[in-house]
Amino acid sequence: MTTAESTQPITALLDAETVLGIADQVWPSLVGDGEVFVPVPAPPPAETVSAWVDITGPWTGSVVLTCAPATAEALTASVLMTRPPVVVDDEDVEDALGELANVLGGNIKSVLPGESRLGLPKIGSAPSQGRLDDVCRVAGQWRGQFLTITVQGAADAPHAERNEVPL
Template structure:
């Protein structure tokens, strides 16, 4: 294992970089004037996550987590739906997944490469690995809690991987 492979995400990426990536994505994808504000609010009782994995010199995932109602509002904004049109579960999963995908792709571009990006997944967030291999930005969108987490892989994320430091 090389020194680079052993680096944790905090040595490769800081919260400001994650925020600057979100600053580009929100107006382009969520809508004009929309922003991910890096000021934490109380976390919701129930959450849903969307994530993409990154495989390469650094292995892990980029995870977007919020309340189901926030995910629905995000989908409505991304899809520009107006009443009486309503978004269904598939729309919500698709929109949240695409946000995670674009976040993940842009975060991958600032990490050592070459790396590959997995397809978006939705559900309960994967468990985090080492505590020092996590870069998390707790923030809000339209006053609702939203968290972007860049976290190192665990054996559960990459069962056959051998490059993840234990």
């Protein structure tokens, strides 16, 4: 792999359609039959929670799933196939949201060039973003609630200058 290939921003490697295609496979399989991630932006909530996995390789960054805490609980109940009255605890949310990020991240990693490593899922406040052009975000909703999938370069990821394309 050339230096230029190894330092391309995510926008040169992946588009929103690809991310959406992966989400289309993940939602019915993991969240439940008939469940869909709808790529229509919804108003952002006052408070959000994120789950993410890091990808380390020719491209280094994170795949981040962000939603409101209430949406995270509803997603968890759906993933765990709990029936009303729904009782999910913080550990359940961490586990289910993390697994969603893990499956999204693993499939996104597979379409990136070169050999990469996938980290274990984390949950909390989303990691800092790197350059503005190293972000591929799909803003959408699930059951009418705000939810975004962001593929973002690490804040300290190396980047080639735009005039460093090899001849």
